Amino acid sequence: MLRNRSGYKGSQSQKANDRDHDHASYLPTTNRHSAKIVRKESKYLLVCLFLISFSIVMYFQRNLSKEKGFVTVLNIPSNEKAHEITNNVKKFSDNQSWPGHAIEDVGYPLVRKGTNFVNDMREILFTPDSKGKTLMDEFIQIYKNRPDKVNMCGIRFNHALALFVAVKQLKPRLVIESGVNAGQSTYFLRHAKKDMEIIAIDPLDEPICGTKKRWIDDSGQTKYYTGDKFVDIAEFDWIGMAKNSSITPSRTLVFLDDHQEVLQRFPSLMKAGIRHVIVEDNYKRGEGATQSDRDGQTPKQLFAFRRKKDNGTLNDANWLYANLVSYAEFPALIPPIMSKKYEGTRKEAGGFMFHDDKNTDIVPPILRSDVNSDDLEKYKQIATKLGYDPELKDEESYMQFMNYNQICYMDLLPMAWRLVDMW
């Protein structure tokens, strides 16, 4: 076929043939045929190469983004000592990020040691029994019937729940309660377990903060060391009582809600082998209802000492940490963001979560009502059953669910018996 250099006039196939001819006309016919095959094959080869490289790129991209996604989701700190609170983050947060990650060492705003029941609050509270009832159902009934609906200077939802679960889990024979005030915490203790003794300690005979009457446990199993009978918890002869078996140290729970320096309470308890302690006033740095709360001596403040500035605290923090079997801050029910409709201001003394908290220094809440619709539903039901607005717009609803002081459980290392008499 003759080729018109000014343009093709023939059919498409002719044009194609001409193009082939253009390059291959000098080849013998058989060679020309194989050249066609080679060109065809190289086209396939190119397509295959493209597909393979595309798959490789996709593979790496997917895996890298997975990796990146994982880091973003759990936000694992680069510090090798850092632990996300493994169970909590996985179980509570539905794999959604939570900024606070507890570190197993002192010198951090959020610290933990070992594991204990506090890490399983969600399961403990929401796993139904054979009748379909949960511990949360039981708690709600008890909470509804509490004697003082406001309990101005005392525990509200989060802390009452922590105390209730601790008693259910630890099943103590004796609870030593330091700081009774209106008796609200005594009420929760008694309703969590009927058959245990309570030693209730308070220097005052009458409650402060506007409550007219103290709730008194009439079960006959609570001994009151209040008013004239007051003895500070550090002054009791716990060692003598342990030795003559009038207390069982391993089955004794101490509830500290007296705004006194925590560390000072420990020698007499540890010497007696008492190990289970709950500290209610576990204020963050700079927060506290009293000067003593703000003195840097709560477990949270001690553990969060600033390495360069607080040299004196370092020894105390290290000593306390070393003498613990475990330490965990109880989670609040819901995250601070749930109070975004609250129009009040942040409480200066602290002890209350606020919607714009950064949450880098608290553990994830029991319910991630901010990111999980089932959890949101659970929370709404709880709030509604108790007669509170789930949006927490009004002061009382806000105070009920946002009052949170990093209440913590510590399992103290009991002192060796041989050393007790020597020290």
Ligand SMILES: C[S@@+](CC[C@H](N)C(=O)[O-])C[C@H]1O[C@@H](n2cnc3c(N)ncnc32)[C@H](O)[C@@H]1O
């Ligand atoms: C925050 S209130 C207790 C609230 C109570 N636990 C509740 O949740 O309902 C603190 C109480 O600690 C008491 N207190 C002060 N010093 C104390 C001490 N050394 N030992 C025991 N209680 C003390 C105060 O009189 C006050 O009644």
